[in-house]
Amino acid sequence: MFELSIDKLPLAEWVSTATDWITSHLAVGFDIIQKSGTTIMNGVTAGLTAVPFWLMIIVITLLAILVSGKKIGFPIFTFLGLVLIANQGLWLDLMNTVTLVLLSSLLSIIIGVPLGIWMAKSELVAKIVQPILDFMQTMPGFVYLIPAVAFFGIGVVPGVFASVIFALPPTVRMTNLGIRQVPTELVEAANSFGSTPRQKLFKLEFPLAKGTIMAGVNQTIMLALSMVVIASMIGAPGLGRGVLSAVQSADIGKGFVNGIALVILAIIIDRFTQKLNVSPIEKQENAKFRVWKRRVALLSLVVLIIGGFSGVSFKNKTAEKKVDLVYMNWDSEIASINVLSEAMKQHGFQVKTTALDNTVAWQTVANGQADGMVSAWLPNTHKTQWKKFGKSVDLLGPNLKGAKVGLVVPSYMKVNSISELTNQADRTIVGIEPGAGEMAAVEKTLKSYNNLKDWNLVPSSSGAMTVALGEAIKQHKDIIVTGWSPHWMFNKYDLKYLSDPKGTMGTEENINTVVRKGLKKENSVAYKVLDKFNWTQKDMETVMLDIQNGKNPEQAADIWIKAHQKQVDAWFK
């Protein structure tokens, strides 16, 4: 056997060290970008959402009629598609997504087109940039989320950052290609008449490369759209969140609806960009219409702006009491965060909730980018996170006692203890999100029990795990899942925990509330509520089961609050 004689290079450490250095040394700059970026994005979104949806739909349909001339298919599709989105209650998400895509695409174009020109003009630059573009385009989009969170925390700005990196290459490539493809004879002609490089660029190369550049921009917009879903993992608002939470809770219907909204948006943007790309001869033929086309376009813009401003002015003043909470897309946490946020809204708070991946959620509380979370499973499940971020947060104590995690099997399986496992269920354990605390516990369990040496842990998502469990029970097959309670699956199926003689899966634990350092001083009202928030496992399972049976989370939370008004009011005293 051939063995590598050198040790494993500490590549991961190097990258982490470099990122840490950047984060600590450029923190001020990142902070400014994060703050101003968020302000801009919120402004744009507020402007877009201030316009009544029917007005916006009418204007966009009008514009669609303008660009497609005699063909009516596209305008009709636009109108019906947008009406459907509005009807599904996804208008706000749509506007958030549009803002994100607009900003990412704009930034990509502002950076990409000049870079493409530079590439076309200089062989050296082309040689340097080409491999970087390959790297950017083939690196999975998820990877960009990690530095994005490190630099900009959570929310819209890192989403834009990741989208720009991911979506930039096509614009650069196609600009470079378009300019290089201008026939030599034409470039020579322009030179022979004594054009300056600038004149040549604007009078010849740009107009001729426009089609190719637009194709690149179109690709960039599509990539930015696809990044929207991924970026929702780090708190980018919009349709992506719906898709992501549907994936994590295996909710086919919801996933489809959010997905179809994205498809409609993508098709509309795609057709618009294609139709804006016309040849000069076509333009000549349509010269008559051009003037009033422009007029209509201007007029609709004015209408939109007026609609936006009037909408903004009618908006009520922002609330005094604010809170910014994060959670993970687990059924238990969806239940608690919705109950808490509905209750706080009821008591006059303006609540912002963001679903994030487990570790990212801890990180944001530790960095002070969010006020807190009520989803800290301690001491065991979130052990790694606690080690890493425990010192940088305030632990307010349990909000739900007697939670349990462990390996769960259907009751018809004969095994009762982890040590009795031999070769059931193909020696696999169906897990949840790879970053979840419980997964670390299972890894440890596999290492500590000799009989589990050649067992595998397959990560998926909380939702996918429950679907797999349901399928196995339907077919009366063996299955072992990473379970935890409170969870509705215990109400729905006949399940049991496997006993854990070595205790590696942890004993009973509590769900705790953690808040950022300094919340007590800066936002004592919210601090008090979070400090007092608590309920029981039974409470939580009621809400969870309601959601599972088709109610939406807010409804389920409201029902529970109505039934337990006294208990809820106590949190606010």
Add this chain to the structure above:
Amino acid sequence: MPVKVKIEHLTKIFGKRVKNALAMVEQGESKNEILKKTGATVGVYDTNFEINEGEIFVIMGLSGSGKSTLLRLLNRLIEPTSGKIYIDGQDVATLNKEDLLKVRRKTMSMVFQNFGLFPHRTILENTEYGLEIQNIPKEERRKRAENALENANLLDFKNQYPNQLSGGMQQRVGLARALANDPEILLMDEAFSALDPLIRREMQDELLELQAKFQKTIIFISHDLNEALRIGDRIAIMKDGKIIQIGTGEEILTHPANDYVKTFVEDVDRAKVITAENIMIPALTTNVDVDGPSVALKKMKTEEVSSLMAVDKKRHFQGVVTSEQALAARKSNQSLREVMTTEVGKVGKETLVSDILPIIYDSPTPVAVVDDKGYLKGVLIRGSVLEALADTPTETGEKINV
């Protein structure tokens, strides 16, 4: 005539290791040697010549001889490796960027083989491009561009786009665009090579007319000897980046400097080697099984000839139909077969010119070239035979004029 352009030791070497190659050029090594040893290609090789004001100076050569490179060196679309280019006594090769732009804008304009028109601009916008980049006010440049288009009879097309025009029209736009600048020197890079022969000759005539009117210095690149002989005041022949002879058409034909030029102008004892096949031209035919006299007359009219070769459906040679015969047939309602002349001079493909001469002197109509199966391959006309013997090359596209 005063000297307008003077070239001294102009050299262009492409590729890397130019210095070594340049040293080798100075030692007189051949192009192939240099390519082998250094990998650098010599495009133009120590050229020296003068061009007078108001003359059409044609640079000829096969492809790869460096003629287009030489032309681009004159306005520095390609930077010379060494040498001097004097225009009105000023060395262009050492000009800085700004002065070079000035020279390109005012002194020299260029016309390209594939016209070099900008597809996204109308004809008028194309024509005024050279003025537009000089920041001349819109009104004035429009006027000048329209004037140039008027001269080219294209004013009606000013709002069309290049791809809506025929090749000949596009090249006239290219020429108008070059002339709108009112340059002193016109550089033409195989300007008519992309056109079909008919339009080509028209353009050559137009260029000669223009030259009579404007008296520009024209540097014309061509690989077609006939074109050079028609329009060139003086001709330079290039091979492997070197100019091997400069002179009037007459001088080059009568005193070729070396064997290469000799073969280039195809100067050989033609009567001994040339066969009917070499000098025949495509026959203009009428199919007597199908066509009637009216069709034959119409054909003669469009082809501008007074007789046609008659063939049957299978292209077997039958005879000749003259315009008088066809007219007579139309009047008396006869078919072409009844009126055509079947007694016509015929020769085989391999017949030597020396044997053709007596036949062609006796024949009032063109002589048919027929292969051994009786198929008509082409015709011989007096002009081309005489030309073949007179040691001047033939012109293609010649019409039959009997």
